[in-house]
Amino acid sequence: MLRFHLPPNLASAAPRDAIAIKVDLDLSAGAPPAELIPALVLLERWSGAQSPPKIIQLNRARLRDLLAxxxxxxxxxxxxxxxxxxxxxxxxxxxxxxxxxxPASLARPAPSPTPRVVQRPAGTQLGIDGSEHFLAVTLPSRENPAYNTLLTLLKENSFVLEPSNRTWWLRDRHKTLNFLSAHLARLRDLFCADFTPNFEKNTAHLRVAEIAADVAETGDSFSVTLALRAGSADESTLRTAVATNRSYLESDGKVFLFDK
Structure with a gap:
């Protein structure tokens, strides 16, 4: 007998693609019926184990496949x-x-592709060069509405201005990685920064640490424990990084940023 117990919070869990499902499988009566085999194959593929776990977390696509x-x-x-x-x-x-x-944007076939127009703020743009060891930042012109915010951000993070070329420098690997961990996504998405090809090449090995979810059954509901995952680094290594004010960790030849 095979049974799947769905959570009562399905409506809120589904949009997050975090649907925790309890699995009951009883093979005491012999081999499973043929009509259940496709589902068991899916569970084995997703879990990587011959016997399905008692609790499994699925996204919407996988639950749709299971229903099919x-x-x-x-x-x-x-x-x-x-x-x-x-x-x-x-x-x-x-x-x-x-x-x-x-999501509707994925479900509807897109019309003939058109060039994407990015609305950038007025004035020249923020420019960023460097690597994991240093950063060289050129602020946008004062007409850019983000100028004062960016100037304050650089000063608060130990950047030093080189007057000859109006470039702000941060020459410290630890501070550079902490800064990228805290602000890289915002610089790219909010401030429309122009990253040089040199920067993109030098930081290609940087990764963002993933958030892993551990789902466990607690009575009639489920408890979800969230933790960071950075390559093969264990929990104690992650804790040490956080305790020593490092927003990054090196593992498996890569540098993982703790995206804030």
Missing amino acids: ALKGQPVFFWVNSPSTPIAWNDDALSGVSIFLSA
Whole structure:
């Protein structure tokens, strides 16, 4: 017998692609029926184990695949109603399939491609060169509305102005990596920084540490523990980095930034 127990917070978990599902598999009566084999193959592929885990976290696409493999089968239940299977409505699972649609921007075929126009603020743009060891920043012109904010940001992070070329320098690897960890995404997405090809080449090995979710069953609900994952670094190494005021960690020949 195979059963899947879906969380009562499916409506809020689905958009985050973090759907925690309890799996019950009982093979005491022998081999599973043929109609369940496709679903078991999916579980083995996703978990990397021959026996499915008791708790598995799926995104919307994977749960859609699971529903397609078990279409019409009375094997889905709500955690808070474990004795009543969720009804099927043709190919849709009632109260479930409605939350599993792909985002509209992905679901609709795009029209003929048109050049993307990026609205940049007035004035010259922020320019950034360097590597993991140093940064050379050229501020935008004063007409740029972000000028004062960026000037304050550089001063607060120990950048020093070279008057001859109006370039702000940060020559310290530890400070550079901490600065990139805290501000790289904002510089790129909010301030529309122009990164030189040299910078892109020198920082190609930088990675952003991932957030790993550990899902466990607690009574009739689930508890989710979040942790950072940086290559093969263990938890104690991560804790040491944080305790020593490092917003980055080196592992597997790469540098992982703790994106803030």
